[in-house]
Structure formats: C-alpha cells, structure tokens
Amino acid sequence: MLKSNILFIINPISGGKEKHTIPALIDVHLDHAKFNANFSFTSYMGHAAELAEEAANKNFDVIVAVGGDGTINEIASKVSSLGKILGIIPFGSGNGLARALHIPMNAIKAIQIINQLNVQRIDAGTLNGKYFFNMAGIGFDARISAAFAGNKTRGLKGYITLGLKEVKSYQPEHYELEIDGVKYERDAFMLSIANSTQYGNNVHISPKSLLGDGLLEVCIVKPVSLYKLPLLAYEMLNSKTHRSNLVEIISGRRISIIRKKENSVHIDGEPFFMGKNIEIAVVPGALKVITSMK
Template sequence: MDEKIPTDMPLKADTEQSPRYVFIINPIAGNKNKKRIENTVLRAFAPGEALVVYSESQGHAQKIASEFVQKAVPFCIAVGGDGTVNEVASALVNTETVLGIIPAGSGNGLSNCLHIPHVVKQAIEVIQNNYIRTIDAGKLNDQYFFCTCGIGFDALVGHDFARGNKRGLPGYVRSALKQFIHYRAKKYRLKTDGQKQKVRAFLITIANAGQYGSNFYISPGAKIDDGLLDICIVKPFPKAAVLPLGIKFLGKRIDRSPYLEVIRGKKVTLQGRKNKQYIHYDGEPIVVRGKIKIQILPGALKVVAPESVKPRITIRRKGIVRSHLSESKTA
C-alpha cells in the first residue's frame, strides 16, 4: 500500500522541538565524503527539521534508530551501505517510522531495488517528496533482512570478503574467485511451507529483493511487496559454465539458467550436514548452529521511494520456478 505523508506535520514547541527527519550516517561506509553529505542535508531542510547523527560502531545505528522510534520521529534515514540500512530498517519494522536511504556504501542492494538515486541531492529530493511504500521484511531466526540471506558458496565468499580490505564488486569478485578453486556443492535439507526435500546445491539464497547489491541479481523476478520469499537453489555446474553464469548474474538473466531453481513460499527451514554453518544476511556474515528458520513478514516496513517507478515485467524462459502456494509451472 502506498501513501503520502502530509508535509505540514507540526513540530513541538522550540523548547522541546523534535526533528522530522533523522539522518544516521555511517562515517566509514563507502568512499563518499560524509561531512559533505551532512552539509548538503542541513542546507536542504529548514532549521530544526533535520538532525544528523553519526554511528560509532556495529549495531549503533540500530540503537540510534530505536531511540528515535520511541520519540515518534516520522523519518529515519540510513546514510551508508547495506549494513547500515539493515540496522536502521531493523529498528523500524512494524512501526510507523518511515525508512529513508541515501546510498553511500559499496553494494546498496535495497536502495537499488527501490530505484533510489545514488546522487545525494536527488536522494534527498526523494525523501522530501514523502512518497511512502510498504514493503516486506524477512526474518532469519531472530535477525531481520530486507534483500537476501543464504547459505553455501555466497556465504563463504561473504565471510572472506568481510576479512578483506577491498570493498565493492571488485573485492567481492576477488573473494569469489579465491573460494571457487576448492569449493564443492553441499547437501541440504530444505522445508518450504511444510514441503520437505533434500538438495545438493552450490548455494541457496532466500531472496526478498532480487539482488545481493551492486546490481548482482540472484532472482530478477523477486518482488519486495508480494508477501513471498524466493528460495533460489543454484545447482552444481561444470567449471566451463562459470563465465556464462557470471554474465547472467550481472545481466539480470540468471533466471534463464538451467542451473537455477526458484521455489516461492512464506516459511523456510534449512539445515546443512554440519552443525556450524556460514550464513549471510544483507551482506553481513554470521555463523549459525543447527536449523535455520526463515519467514516473510508482509508489509512490515514503510520506506520512502521514488513515486514514478513502473512495475517491472520479467519474462522467464528456461529457469524452473515453483510455488507451494499455487500450481507448479515451468517457465
């Protein structure tokens, strides 16, 4: 559901004035000049209307956002990459406070899916327009995610990538090539909306949005407001298929590959053969023991986004798409 928040919401008296917009900046995300972003933000709003706060450590952005949710601030804006966006958004789930984003990281997955401009002034204009969309949130055990989470090769790459000093797509590709040399597909037990199966997979990604970040798409047909998760199973493939698969990932055509199977559902349970498992959510690597429980939370987050974006129509040709909520079909 989309809505327009009125722009004339009154502020409190000067002695107790509360800002309408709180910008939470991660000072170490990406390579944009954060002081310049702060100055651009403060010039774009009336005095007292916007407040800029800097996060100081991992988890701090979520704590800051939670405090302002308690104060009923209408908008909390994440200024950073996917990790910063995840922290701020996690504090806003099932609240009336609206998420805004100024992309300033290396991946910028959610902002890309929402078509938010990367130019700071243009992103601010989107926020000032106050056009609100309601989107879904995913939940991995007790952790929220908004783009993707998963297990297998991409999770292992995510852990290696986090230890490196090269950010962005080049750093991710470097980690992927390093891990690919010795990596082998793994066996998993998967349950989707009660339907059990055993799979051997190179990776399994649970997608709320279509991409990991950097426009690297795992499920081009995924929608962030349909109340469904796309369970993307990349099957074992010959080494000769690596380059064609990489091109399909970057070209939003991975859903045309015979090595990808997509199942749609609302609740997922996933377990590998080992108790200790490498997982990723919105680019953040973690280690989980035992079963992984994932579910979709429909309409759990309000976000400010461009108003004029038209729905994307995706034509599938070769990939297999199944849903446990409706009739199976081959695309």
C-alpha cells in the first residue's frame, strides 16, 4: 500500500498556544503505515500559503493546518486550487471551521481523525476574489478583527475584552444589498456571510447553514442597543438566531453589497481593507477536507 505524503504547517502564535511539542505529538499518534510526515513552521503572514503551494507542487497529497481559521484559510485557498486534501488540527482562538466539521479540539483526537482519512467536499465563498471557508464579515466584527490583529493578548479572553471596549463607540451603517437578484436596503450592526453555522467557540450566527449545500447565508445583525447585547449573545450561544428579532438571515449564491465608505472586512477572521463595493459568491464543492463526519 502506497503511503501518502503529508505536510503539517504549524502556526506558532495562533490562539496564543505553545506548539513546539506538536511534531513529537504527531510522530507518536500519526499512522505511519499510511503517511510520510513532514513539518514546517510559519514565520510571517502569508507564509502558510507559500508553504502549502510549495508542498502541493512537490507531490504532497495531504496538507494539514495546525492553527486557527486564518491559518486554515491561507492553506485551504492553495489546497483547493491545486486539488489536494486539507487536514486540520485546531489551535486557534475560535476554531469555527474545525468545530463545524466536528473535528475534536484535543490535538491527539484530531490526529486520529486524520488517520481515518475520511474526505468530504465542502463549499467555499469568495469575497472580492478572496476565498473564505467559514465566515466573512462587514461591520462590527470586521472592526474587531482589524483591532485584534494588532493586539498582544491572543486567545478568546483578548477577543472578548477588545469587543467590549469597541462596542461602546461603534455606530451601525447603511447597506444596499442584492442577493440572487433581489434588492434590499438595511441598517446593520454587522453583516456576516456564513458558510458554516458559527464564528467559533460555539457562537452560532447561522444555525441552519450547511457546508455543502451550495448556498451562503447573509446574516444581518440589526442595530442593537447595549442592553440587548446579552440577549443576542444568548441566542448565538444557544443556536437560536434563525428565530431572533435581532437577526435577519437570507440565503443566496451571489451577493452584492454597497456601503457608504471603504473600510475593513474580515475573511475567516483575518482583516482586509476594501472599497465600498463587495462582491460575494459561493463555490460549490471547492475544498476536499478530512472530517469526522460520515
């Protein structure tokens, strides 16, 4: 039986978690009858994508992201375009895509999932030509992603602290939307474009989203007063936003958004600065990924 060449690309700073012992852990628990293992550590933003492309061109069959949603995005964007298989060992702050794929947060159990090599195809989205696999966003969550990128305190605690600080001064914005040819105008606290159900940490903005249904969900979080934020948080944590008066969810394949001014967006949690016009589309079955789902 031929072994598959597998590369583990490790982001040493994602989620604020130490990872220098990960290669040894993988060496113990990986099925070496199935895989020839190699390891690379990232050194800068964009390095994971470079390593993934190089590995794909060197005939690596499986490329594993050891990090959070941003690391996964860099690697998955290359894996998808080059027809390889993505694996995930979650080590981010939220791990939204890994949770949606039912990949364990425990590293040893995640390695055991890779050993099973159960591969499924999932959709991707594009936002102004950039791939996303879990979630993209405009508005408040994009502002937080931009601020968090420069924050020294990583992990969930740092994200929550920053969010509570920024929400006091944030003002909703006006958006013109077109979803599969139907036009809408909305004032919104934020717009989340969902491929999976959640941002991460089991915070669900779009409980009915499916990774392989050929659709994206536009989640319009309405302007909300500070005293209603705990209710919104409760609904997200209990997967109730599809029945919420605070959130409107519209499914579609092609989405256009016009905002008043250029500003930040986030793509799988990573911030980008973009113009007023945003074009979004679903790419059905774009990514082959190892998952525990049957």
